[in-house]
Amino acid sequence: MEAFHLLSRGGAKFDKSKFKSDVNLFNGKKSKAANASTSARAPEGELPPELDFFKYAQGGQGKRKASEPNGGADAKGKKRRVEEDEDTEDEDADEAEQAAEEDDPPMPRHRVTTKGNNVPEHVETFEALRERYNIPSRLLQNIAQSGYKRPTGIQSHGIPILLEHRDLAAISPTGTGKTLSYLLPVMSALGAPAASSKSNPGSGVRALILAPTRELAHQIHNECLKLAQGRKWKIVLFSKATAATLADKKVREKIDLIISTPLRLVASLQAGNLELNNVRHIVLDEADRMLDAEFLEQVQEVIAACTHPEVQKAVFSATLPANAEKVAMSMLRDPIRVVVGLKDTPLPLIAQSLTYVADDQSKLPTLLQYLSQPYNPPVLIFVSSQPRATSLAEELVISGVPNVDCLHAGMTMKEREDAVSRMRRGESWVMVSTEVMARGMDFKGVREVINYDFPQSVQSYIHRIGRTGRAGREGKAITYFTNEDAPFLKTIANVLLQSGSTVPEWILKLPKPSKMKRREMGKVKRAEAVNNARRIGRSDAIKKRDMVAASKRRKAKETQSKTDGATSSPHADGADGESA
DNA sequence: AAAAAAC
Numbered sequence: 001m002e003a004f005h006l007l008s009r010g011g012a013k014f015d016k017s018k019f020k021s022d023v024n025l026f027n028g029k030k031s032k033a034a035n036a037s038t039s040a041r042a043p044e045g046e047l048p049p050e051l052d053f054f055k056y057a058q059g060g061q062g063k064r065k066a067s068e069p070n071g072g073a074d075a076k077g078k079k080r081r082v083e084e085d086e087d088t089e090d091e092d093a094d095e096a097e098q099a100a101e102e103d104d105p106p107m108p109r110h111r112v113t114t115k116g117n118n119v120p121e122h123v124e125t126f127e128a129l130r131e132r133y134n135i136p137s138r139l140l141q142n143i144a145q146s147g148y149k150r151p152t153g154i155q156s157h158g159i160p161i162l163l164e165h166r167d168l169a170a171i172s173p174t175g176t177g178k179t180l181s182y183l184l185p186v187m188s189a190l191g192a193p194a195a196s197s198k199s200n201p202g203s204g205v206r207a208l209i210l211a212p213t214r215e216l217a218h219q220i221h222n223e224c225l226k227l228a229q230g231r232k233w234k235i236v237l238f239s240k241a242t243a244a245t246l247a248d249k250k251v252r253e254k255i256d257l258i259i260s261t262p263l264r265l266v267a268s269l270q271a272g273n274l275e276l277n278n279v280r281h282i283v284l285d286e287a288d289r290m291l292d293a294e295f296l297e298q299v300q301e302v303i304a305a306c307t308h309p310e311v312q313k314a315v316f317s318a319t320l321p322a323n324a325e326k327v328a329m330s331m332l333r334d335p336i337r338v339v340v341g342l343k344d345t346p347l348p349l350i351a352q353s354l355t356y357v358a359d360d361q362s363k364l365p366t367l368l369q370y371l372s373q374p375y376n377p378p379v380l381i382f383v384s385s386q387p388r389a390t391s392l393a394e395e396l397v398i399s400g401v402p403n404v405d406c407l408h409a410g411m412t413m414k415e416r417e418d419a420v421s422r423m424r425r426g427e428s429w430v431m432v433s434t435e436v437m438a439r440g441m442d443f444k445g446v447r448e449v450i451n452y453d454f455p456q457s458v459q460s461y462i463h464r465i466g467r468t469g470r471a472g473r474e475g476k477a478i479t480y481f482t483n484e485d486a487p488f489l490k491t492i493a494n495v496l497l498q499s500g501s502t503v504p505e506w507i508l509k510l511p512k513p514s515k516m517k518r519r520e521m522g523k524v525k526r527a528e529a530v531n532n533a534r535r536i537g538r539s540d541a542i543k544k545r546d547m548v549a550a551s552k553r554r555k556a557k558e559t560q561s562k563t564d565g566a567t568s569s570p571h572a573d574g575a576d577g578e579s580a
Numbered sequence: 581a582a583a584a585a586a587c
Binding site: 213266289295298384409438 | 581582583584585586587
C-alpha cells in the first residue's frame with residue numbers, strides 16, 4: 001500500500017507545468033474543433049435528427065424502445081442530434097481560477113420541452129430574473145463572480161419554475177448546470193439567516209438537498225458556499241461529525257440549509273436530533289438513483305419528516321427511466337416536467353466507442369497498451385467493484401503508469417477526500433473508480449472515460465461517460481466489452497448511435513437476446529464473477545506484495561498492544577483488507 | 581439484472 005502511494009504520487013515523475021501546458025494546448029485545439037463542428041452541423045439543419053427529437057421529446061416516456069429500430073437502420077452520423085447544451089456548471093471552490101483560464105467553450109443550445117399547468121416563462125439572462133422576481137442582487141453578483149454568464153437550457157427554464165414555488169421534475173444532460181438550477185432559487189428564497197431571527201420560532205432548516213454520494217454532496221456544498229458569499233446562512237454538509245453537534249437544540253435551530261446523503265439524515269431523525277418541520281424546499285439530485293430500491297425508503301422517511309404544508313419539491317437528473325419518473329411524479333404536487341435535449345441520451349460532444357476484449361484477462365493488456373500511447377489526462381476508469389478498483393490501480397502503478405489514483409467507498413473518508421482533491425488539482429492522470437464517481441461529479445478537466453468493466457445499465461453508462469464533455473467541452477469515452485457482456489451490448493450500442501457515435505455493423509446485427517437467454521447468461525456471468533473477478537490481474541508482483549503485507553499485518557497485530565496508534569499507515573490495512 | 585453506495 002505504501003509502495004502504491006509512493007509510486008503513484010512519485011514526485012519526480014510528475015511535471016505539473018508540463019501537464020498544464022498540455023492541457024492548454026488541448027483546450028485551444030478542442031474548442032476550435034468544437035466550434036467548427038457546431039457551425040457545420042447546426043445550419044445544415046439535419047432534419048432527420050430534429051424530427052426524431054420532437055418525436056421523442058413530445059412523446060414523453062418510453063422513448064428508448066421507440067428509438068431502437070431506427071437507431072439500427074439509419075446508423076451513423078445521422079443520429080447526431082443538435083448540439084446541445086452546455087453551460088458553465090462549474091465546479092468547485094478551488095476551481096475558480098481554472099474556470100477563468102479555460103473560459104467559455106461554445107454553448108450550443110438544447111431543445112427544451114415542458115409539460116404541466118401554467119408553466120412560467122423562461123428567462124434568457126440572469127439579469128431578467130432580477131427584474132421579474134426581484135432576487136437578491138448579492139446572489140446575482142456571486143453568480144457572475146463564479147463565472148456563470150448565460151443560463152443554460154435547464155437554468156433558463158427551471159429557475160423561474162422554482163422561483164414561483166412550483167414542483168419540478170427536471171431532466172437535463174450531464175454537465176449542463178443542474179446544480180445552479182436548484183441552488184439559485186433555493187438560496188433566493190432563503191431569506192434571513194435562522195440565527196438572526198431568534199424571536200421567530202418558525203426558522204431553522206428551510207431547505208434540504210439530497211444526493212447519493214458523499215463526494216457529490218460535498219461538491220454541491222462547495223457550489224453553495226460560492227453562491228452564499230456575503231450572507232450569514234448556516235449551510236451544513238451533513239456528516240457524522242456535524243450530526244454529533246445536533247444534540248444541542250440551539251445548534252440545529254441555526255441551520256438554514258442542509259446538504260446530505262439520505263441515510264445520514266435518517267439516522268439523525270431517528271435519534272431525535274433533527275427537526276425538518278419547517279423545510280420549504282427539498283431537492284433530490286440524481287433523482288432516479290435516489291428513488292431506486294435501496295434509497296427510496298430512506299428518502300421517503302426524510303420527506304415524511306418535512307411536514308410543512310408548503311414544501312416545494314424538485315427532482316433533477318440526466319436520466320429518469322419511466323418507473324423512476326412515476327415514483328417521482330407521485331411525490332410532486334402539480335408538477336412541471338422539463339426535458340432538455342433527449343431524455344436518456346448522452347451528449348454528442350462525447351465521442352464514444354466500443355472495444356472488444358474477449359475476456360476479463362484481456363482487459364489489462366488492452367488498457368496498458370492504450371496508456372502506453374499518448375492520451376489526454378486525466379482519464380477516469382470505471383470498474384465494477386471496490387476490490388477491482390484497488391487491484392487495477394495497483395496493477396497500473398506496478399506497470400509504471402504515472403500518477404495513478406483510486407477512489408471507492410471502501411476507502412476512509414479522508415482517503416476519498418484526498419483523492420478528489422488530487423483530481424481537482426489535476427494531479428491524477430489516471431483515476432480508477434467505482435460507481436461512486438459515476439454521477440454528478442464535475443471535474444472539468446476529464447477528457448477521457450474508460451469503462452473497463454461494462455456498465456450495468458444504460459443509466460450507469462450515460463452518467464459514467466458524462467464525467468467528460470462537461471460545460472460544452474468535448475470528451476471521449478471508451479467501453480470495453482467481453483463475450484460475457486454480449487447480452488447487454490446492443491442496448492448500449494443503441495445509446496451510442498442515438499448520440500451521434502458510430503458502432504460497428506456487426507454489433508448492430510446482433511439479435512436482441514430474449515429475456516430468458518439474458519437471464520441465463522446473467523447466471524453464468526455471476527458464477528464466473530464469484531470465481532475470478534474479484535481481482536484484476538493478479539500479477540506475481542502483486543501476489544508477492546500481498547503476502548508481505550499480510551505477514552506485516554500479522555506481526556503488527558502481535559505487537560499491537562504495545563505500540564498501538566503508532567503504525568505509520570493505519571489506513572493501508574483498511575483499503576487493502578480484501579486481499580485475502 | 582446486479583453491484584455500489586448510504587451508516
